[in-house]
Amino acid sequence: MTAGAAEVLTNERSLAYLAPLTRIFVGAAIQMPALLEAYRTGGGVGWAQYGADARESQADMNRPWYEGALPSALASVPEVDDLLRTPDAVIADIGCGGAWSTIALARAYPNARLHGYDIDTATVELAKTNVRAQPDVAERITITESDAAGIAEDSCTAAFAFECVHDMPAPVEVLAAVRRSLKPGGALIVMDEAVDDEFSAPGSDIERLMYGFSLTVCLPDGMNHTPSAGTGTVMRPSTLRGYAEAAGFGTMDILPIEDFGFWRFYRLTV
Numbered sequence: 001m002t003a004g005a006a007e008v009l010t011n012e013r014s015l016a017y018l019a020p021l022t023r024i025f026v027g028a029a030i031q032m033p034a035l036l037e038a039y040r041t042g043g044g045v046g047w048a049q050y051g052a053d054a055r056e057s058q059a060d061m062n063r064p065w066y067e068g069a070l071p072s073a074l075a076s077v078p079e080v081d082d083l084l085r086t087p088d089a090v091i092a093d094i095g096c097g098g099a100w101s102t103i104a105l106a107r108a109y110p111n112a113r114l115h116g117y118d119i120d121t122a123t124v125e126l127a128k129t130n131v132r133a134q135p136d137v138a139e140r141i142t143i144t145e146s147d148a149a150g151i152a153e154d155s156c157t158a159a160f161a162f163e164c165v166h167d168m169p170a171p172v173e174v175l176a177a178v179r180r181s182l183k184p185g186g187a188l189i190v191m192d193e194a195v196d197d198e199f200s201a202p203g204s205d206i207e208r209l210m211y212g213f214s215l216t217v218c219l220p221d222g223m224n225h226t227p228s229a230g231t232g233t234v235m236r237p238s239t240l241r242g243y244a245e246a247a248g249f250g251t252m253d254i255l256p257i258e259d260f261g262f263w264r265f266y267r268l269t270v
């Protein structure tokens with residue numbers, strides 16, 4: 001194997017690590033009969049149904065970015081970094097998945113307490129296992145199985161939503177709850193796909209990849225509930241802005257964080 005191939009296929013800490021992608025393809029392929037039924041009926045296929053292949057693929061794909069790139073990306077935006085360094089900061093990580101983002105935030109901000117929330121039982125077990133294996137930060141992190149729409153009012157200095165708003169059947173309801181959870185001066189940072197501002201054909205490579213994920217995983221997941229916003233992976237900035245306004249946020253800006261894989265960072269403030 002060449003060094004380049006070895007990095008992509010075996011180096012779990014490399015930003016070039018892509019091996020886990022194979023598992024989400026397998027998870028989706030196994031669900032093909034259910035997906036075809038969903039396409040025919042307008043129904044959905046829930047995240048839990050995709051099983052460990054999707055859940056662990058998601059966590060393993062994003063882990064190197066959270067561990068290797070997130071701290072410096074956040075440090076490069078002084079207003080965000082200062083907020084997260086607030087003494088006794090409480091930081092929520094909604095839709096925390098395997099909690100690698102929560103763990104990375106706890107390491108980057110040693111005075112903060114972190115609360116990860118996820119609605120999926122098996123994902124919460126994975127997150128708790130991952131957190132327990134990090135003795136340097138575990139005691140500052142709690143993981144709760146909960147719909148993020150249930151987050152307590154006036155409880156957070158800041159909140160994060162990493163690659164999950166586009167999956168939510170009720171994104172406005174969740175964003176409104178997060179807005180109410182923020183203490184004065186707080187902010188919600190949303191990391192989601194860096195898709196184009198508008199649909200165009202032929203789409204860029206990122207658009208094509210994200211529509212692939214959307215049709216096979218994220219949109220069916222969101223459509224597994226009724227009613228559903230039916231957002232899907234290709235959540236354009238204007239779509240998020242509409243959700244943010246409907247949820248009562250006063251501003252949404254795009255953070256100057258470039259070259260962060262497939263993602264873009266938004267800051268929502270009251």
Ligand SMILES: C[S@@+](CC[C@H](N)C(=O)[O-])C[C@H]1O[C@@H](n2cnc3c(N)ncnc32)[C@H](O)[C@@H]1O
Nearest residue numbers: 062095096097118119120123147148162163164
């Ligand atoms: C695509 S995964 C992203 C996980 C993680 N943030 C990451 O970046 O690896 C989306 C996650 O959001 C969770 N989720 C979806 N809707 C939610 C809700 N209303 N409240 C809490 N978690 C939710 C799912 O269970 C899933 O673990």
